[in-house]
Amino acid sequence: MAEAHDYKAIGTSPVRPDGVDKVTGRANFGADLNLPNMLHGKVLRSPHAHARIRSVDVSRALEMDGVYAAISGADFPSGAEGDIQGEGGGTVSDLAQNIVARDKALYHGHPVAAVAAKTPYIAERALDLIEVDYEVLPPVLDVDEAMADGATLINENLHTNGDTSQPASNVAGITKFERGDVDEAFAEADLIVEGEYRTPTAHQGYIEPHACTATYSEEGKATIWCCTQGHFDVRSLTASVLGVSVGDLKVIPSEIGGGFGGKTVIYLEPLAVKLSEVSGRPVKMVMSREEVFRATGPTSATHSRVKVGAKKDGTITAASAWIAYEAGAFPGAPVGPGCMAIFAPYDLPNFRVEGFDVLVNKPKVAAYRAPGAPQAMYAMESAVDDLARELDMDPIDLRLMNAADEGTQAPYGPTFPPIGIRDCLQAAKAHPNYTTPKGEGVGRGIAAGFWFNIGMQSSAEVRLSEDGTVTVVEGNPDIGGTRASMCLMAAETLGVPYETVRAHVGDTESTGFCNVTGGSRTTFATGMAVVQACEDIIAQCKQRAAATWDIDADQVDWTDGEAVPQPGVNVDVQPLSLADIAGNAGRTGGPILGRASLNAQGAGASFSVNMADVTVDRETGKVDVVNFTAIQDAGTAIHRAYVEGQMQGGAVQGLGWALNEEYVYDANGEMENAGFLDYRVPVTSDMPMIDTHIVEVPNPSHPYGVRGVGETPIVAPLSVAANAVRDALGFRIPDLPLSPPNVLAAIDDREGA
Amino acid sequence: MAKVHVTTSVNGEEREVLCEPHQSLLDVLRDELGMTGTKEGCATGDCGACSVLIDGRLVCSCLMLGVEAEGVDITTIEGIANGSELHVLQRKFLEHAALQCGICTPGFIVAAKALLDTNPDPDETTIRYWLAGNLCRCTGYDKIVRAVQDAAQELAYEA
Numbered sequence: 001m002a003e004a005h006d007y008k009a010i011g012t013s014p015v016r017p018d019g020v021d022k023v024t025g026r027a028n029f030g031a032d033l034n035l036p037n038m039l040h041g042k043v044l045r046s047p048h049a050h051a052r053i054r055s056v057d058v059s060r061a062l063e064m065d066g067v068y069a070a071i072s073g074a075d076f077p078s079g080a081e082g083d084i085q086g087e088g089g090g091t092v093s094d095l096a097q098n099i100v101a102r103d104k105a106l107y108h109g110h111p112v113a114a115v116a117a118k119t120p121y122i123a124e125r126a127l128d129l130i131e132v133d134y135e136v137l138p139p140v141l142d143v144d145e146a147m148a149d150g151a152t153l154i155n156e157n158l159h160t161n162g163d164t165s166q167p168a169s170n171v172a173g174i175t176k177f178e179r180g181d182v183d184e185a186f187a188e189a190d191l192i193v194e195g196e197y198r199t200p201t202a203h204q205g206y207i208e209p210h211a212c213t214a215t216y217s218e219e220g221k222a223t224i225w226c227c228t229q230g231h232f233d234v235r236s237l238t239a240s241v242l243g244v245s246v247g248d249l250k251v252i253p254s255e256i257g258g259g260f261g262g263k264t265v266i267y268l269e270p271l272a273v274k275l276s277e278v279s280g281r282p283v284k285m286v287m288s289r290e291e292v293f294r295a296t297g298p299t300s301a302t303h304s305r306v307k308v309g310a311k312k313d314g315t316i317t318a319a320s321a322w323i324a325y326e327a328g329a330f331p332g333a334p335v336g337p338g339c340m341a342i343f344a345p346y347d348l349p350n351f352r353v354e355g356f357d358v359l360v361n362k363p364k365v366a367a368y369r370a371p372g373a374p375q376a377m378y379a380m381e382s383a384v385d386d387l388a389r390e391l392d393m394d395p396i397d398l399r400l401m402n403a404a405d406e407g408t409q410a411p412y413g414p415t416f417p418p419i420g421i422r423d424c425l426q427a428a429k430a431h432p433n434y435t436t437p438k439g440e441g442v443g444r445g446i447a448a449g450f451w452f453n454i455g456m457q458s459s460a461e462v463r464l465s466e467d468g469t470v471t472v473v474e475g476n477p478d479i480g481g482t483r484a485s486m487c488l489m490a491a492e493t494l495g496v497p498y499e500t501v502r503a504h505v506g507d508t509e510s511t512g513f514c515n516v517t518g519g520s521r522t523t524f525a526t527g528m529a530v531v532q533a534c535e536d537i538i539a540q541c542k543q544r545a546a547a548t549w550d551i552d553a554d555q556v557d558w559t560d561g562e563a564v565p566q567p568g569v570n571v572d573v574q575p576l577s578l579a580d581i582a583g584n585a586g587r588t589g590g591p592i593l594g595r596a597s598l599n600a601q602g603a604g605a606s607f608s609v610n611m612a613d614v615t616v617d618r619e620t621g622k623v624d625v626v627n628f629t630a631i632q633d634a635g636t637a638i639h640r641a642y643v644e645g646q647m648q649g650g651a652v653q654g655l656g657w658a659l660n661e662e663y664v665y666d667a668n669g670e671m672e673n674a675g676f677l678d679y680r681v682p683v684t685s686d687m688p689m690i691d692t693h694i695v696e697v698p699n700p701s702h703p704y705g706v707r708g709v710g711e712t713p714i715v716a717p718l719s720v721a722a723n724a725v726r727d728a729l730g731f732r733i734p735d736l737p738l739s740p741p742n743v744l745a746a747i748d749d750r751e752g753a
Numbered sequence: 754m755a756k757v758h759v760t761t762s763v764n765g766e767e768r769e770v771l772c773e774p775h776q777s778l779l780d781v782l783r784d785e786l787g788m789t790g791t792k793e794g795c796a797t798g799d800c801g802a803c804s805v806l807i808d809g810r811l812v813c814s815c816l817m818l819g820v821e822a823e824g825v826d827i828t829t830i831e832g833i834a835n836g837s838e839l840h841v842l843q844r845k846f847l848e849h850a851a852l853q854c855g856i857c858t859p860g861f862i863v864a865a866k867a868l869l870d871t872n873p874d875p876d877e878t879t880i881r882y883w884l885a886g887n888l889c890r891c892t893g894y895d896k897i898v899r900a901v902q903d904a905a906q907e908l909a910y911e912a
């Protein structure tokens with residue numbers, strides 16, 4: 001178990017450094033920048049889910065008073081090649097075509113042209129004057145249809161896994177892996193449970209729509225302000241679409257109003273730069289909520305089949321899964337991580353997974369919090385729940401019996417270092433919400449969650465001011481309190497009060513490269529860079545002190561924010577505080593600046609166990625969540641309240657996905673509920689308080705033991721809700737969401753109404 | 754299109770503005786008056802990010818026209834603090850970590866203020882239903898509800 005540490009700053013919950021700006025309205029988000037002479041850009045979007053574009057004519061729009069630029073796919077370089085460098089992957093050509101369609105519109109809402117005008121109102125009117133000649137094609141709207149023999153092809157040049165010896169297909173890729181003798185192990189099982197499940201197309205649902213402002217200068221360089229999870233990725237992605245060097249672009253991140261993975265990609269930025277280039281004026285573009293639903297995000301709808309075999313005592317002998325993920329209009333569903341995550345909580349000697357990346361005429365999917373894992377683990381955790389029922393075993397005991405441990409070879413390859421799944425299960429078993437008998441008519445559900453977490457590249461600089469106050473500069477947009485966690489780690493390392501440390505998120509020119517705020521990597525990887533940069537500061541401070549005292553630097557210790565001579569070093573001096581050394585820096589060698597850059601390895605996996613009690617109204621089909629308990633291994637919680645906040649927010653987002661959210665399409669492939677009224681995310685009155693319990697099994701690869709915590713919280717709630725509803729109703733509804741009409745229909749079906 | 758001259762009061766200060774007849778109050782606040790603390794999440798009245806008080810009443814500024822603001826008293830997030838002293842709700846949101854990304858926060862604070870102005874001692878259910886028009890995608894609402902409860906308690910204690 002965790003060693004006890006007496007950290008001073010780490011594990012507390014101070015007010016965040018950017019907090020006051022965010023409660024007073026002073027913080028600037030994506031849409032909040034206004035520049036002199038600025039124009040407003042708007043996008044013309046395809047009204048068809050699938051259509052050939054014969055021609056686009058923007059000339060009449062350009063003639064309108066107040067319109068300064070009108071562009072279409074023809075204004076962008078064609079034939080871009082190569083793969084995208086960055087978290088999401090994919091090809092530059094697909095990205096470029098998603099920014100603006102060329103010869104085919106692939107989903108309802110696909111950008112076709114854009115204009116810039118004096119006001120947003122004029123820009124909207126101008127869109128009506130753009131003439132597009134479409135040849136409408138039949139849309140393909142779900143995986144089953146897309147995979148069927150003779151399906152309409154979305155991309156005639158797409159062959160499964162690039163194998164051109166096979167006919168073209170909507171299946172972009174198949175992922176398979178296997179361990180042990182699966183068929184033999186199923187044959188040895190005393191019982192087998194099987195299930196077939198579906199999850200809907202769902203959106204990240206960040207409250208801030210995408211927004212950016214761009215100015216193009218006469219020397220061929222552009223500056224972009226935007227809300228993003230990673231401005232370095234905005235720079236490289238935009239450069240690749242425009243066919244320019246990253247050195248020609250500067251990207252300044254605004255504050256960001258939620259992302260959940262959906263702001264790791266770009267949509268508006270290349271259009272804004274091009275409109276600014278053509279008009280010679282700054283151009284601001286802000287999406288409407290409807291555009292956000294129709295053309296950004298979402299995450300994959302899935303169809304899956306899972307089979308689990310076990311001995312009478314509960315030992316799982318084998319498991320297999322078949323999962324088809326919708327990719328949207330271009331390849332790139334999170335099928336790899338889904339397949340790798342599905343069995344992660346378990347020590348399984350024999351398993352087989354097959355995953356499919358399938359094109360449909362919907363927006364290109366974007367990362368959504370633990371991309372791919374919630375859908376896959378929903379299937380497995382539902383099957384494990386059914387297995388516990390068949391065995392008449394406690395669902396926690398069944399999971400404890402089969403749980404992975406340190407040393408277990410993970411289904412996705414590596415051997416687990418210390419992990420927290422067992423600790424989470426034990427904490428669940430002892431939790432009052434589990435030991436308390438459930439009430440009359442209440443259903444109780446439990447499930448495990450998991451996410452890999454990632455490391456990747458980060459840089460940080462730590463600067464000492466002349467009075468000893470500290471500025472941390474790094475390049476990860478603060479989406480949920482990461483400035484606070486950087487300051488806490490810096491304060492802990494330097495041994496100074498949290499209040500003396502400030503954190504600044506630099507732009508692409510004022511700070512070193514950082515990968516996106518995503519993959520639950522910021523507190524882990526950028527935090528590690530901040531700690532190393534602070535260690536660099538300490539090393540320099542020791543040198544300055546040594547020079548002052550005329551001893552060697554290795555005769556100096558750094559204790560509680562002060563340089564002190566090592567015990568036994570015979571000098572008669574007073575300790576020098578960080579402020580003393582900083583104040584004297586001009587006389588001892590100049591300003592003190594610490595830095596670090598790294599490619600972080602060993603992001604520790606974070607496991608969770610969640611549980612909930614629900615009631616189901618059999619008259620209306622409405623599911624009410626009575627209580628919810630989130631238990632998760634954080635490694636070490638740096639800012640406790642923000643760790644809890646991630647767990648609570650993920651729980652409610654997952655419950656929304658489980659209980660209500662879904663894209664509803666008409667037969668032509670137009671989304672019918674593209675607004676918050678009809679795509680209903682959870683509201684305050686839908687939810688109870690969310691109880692949290694933080695487990696801390698330190699990650700040996702981080703100086704303070706951090707594991708990422710941001711993504712795991714959304715994984716388990718889908719199956720927790722489904723398992724609880726199963727418990728309440730006495731039968732399982734395998735297709736999400738468990739919304740009132742779907743639940744009512746299932747009850748009626750069951751009761752033969 | 755002829756612009757309309759509107760005289761209104763924003764956070765206690767008289768403001769004159771020329772607005773287009775179709776512009777929402779939200780657009781007028783943000784684009785004409787440069788007060789970007791009030792946010793747009795949907796422009797259809799479904800998210801509450803644009804919450805303001807009109808003569809003390811909670812309103813979605815995206816659902817009201819700028820021209821309708823003639824002669825009214827508008828309170829926005831920029832007018833909630835008393836000079837350099839934060840309102841107790843602002844303090845409690847910070848102390849309880851009731852914001853993650855912070856885009857919903859101005860709307861929640863304005864809406865919660867409207868609640869506490871009329872009902873200084875709301876129970877949890879009242880708070881949850883009152884704030885049901887404000888969407889937050891990050892926090893799961895738990896810490897927001899607690900911040901409002903705590904603010905109410907402190908106000909009651911002071912009273």
Ligand code: FES
Nearest residue numbers: 796798800801815
């Ligand atoms: S912007 Fe007004 S309610 Fe959403």
Ligand code: FES
Nearest residue numbers: 853854889890891
């Ligand atoms: S804190 Fe992000 S939407 Fe509420």
